[in-house]
Amino acid sequence: MWSVGCIFAEMEMKEPLFNGDWTEMYSWFVTPEEDSGPKVTSLPVALVGKVSCLESDGFDLLSIMLCKNPAKRITTGDAIAHPYFADIINA
Numbered sequence: 001m002w003s004v005g006c007i008f009a010e011m012e013m014k015e016p017l018f019n020g021d022w023t024e025m026y027s028w029f030v031t032p033e034e035d036s037g038p039k040v041t042s043l044p045v046a047l048v049g050k051v052s053c054l055e056s057d058g059f060d061l062l063s064i065m066l067c068k069n070p071a072k073r074i075t076t077g078d079a080i081a082h083p084y085f086a087d088i089i090n091a
Helices: 002-013 022-030 047-048 056-065 076-080 082-089
Strands: none
Touching: 002 047, 002 056, 022 056
C-alpha cells in the first residue's frame, strides 16, 4: 500500500515523490510518529504543500496509505471502500 500511496502522490504532484533521494525517504521512517489513532497520521510538511490540490478525502487516503507504521497503514479493501472512491463505486 505504501507504493500505491507514492504513486497516488506523484499523480497529484505531477513529479517524483522522492526524486531518487533515499535520504529523504529514509527520514520518513526515522522520525517518531504520533500515536493519534488507527486512521490518523501526519505527512511531512514538504509533502503537504505539494498535494494541497487534494480535497479532504484524497488527503486522508494519501495520509493513511503513507503511514510510516505498516500496522496502521490502510489495507487494500479499506482503501477501495474509502470515501475518496465513493463517486466511482456508486456510478
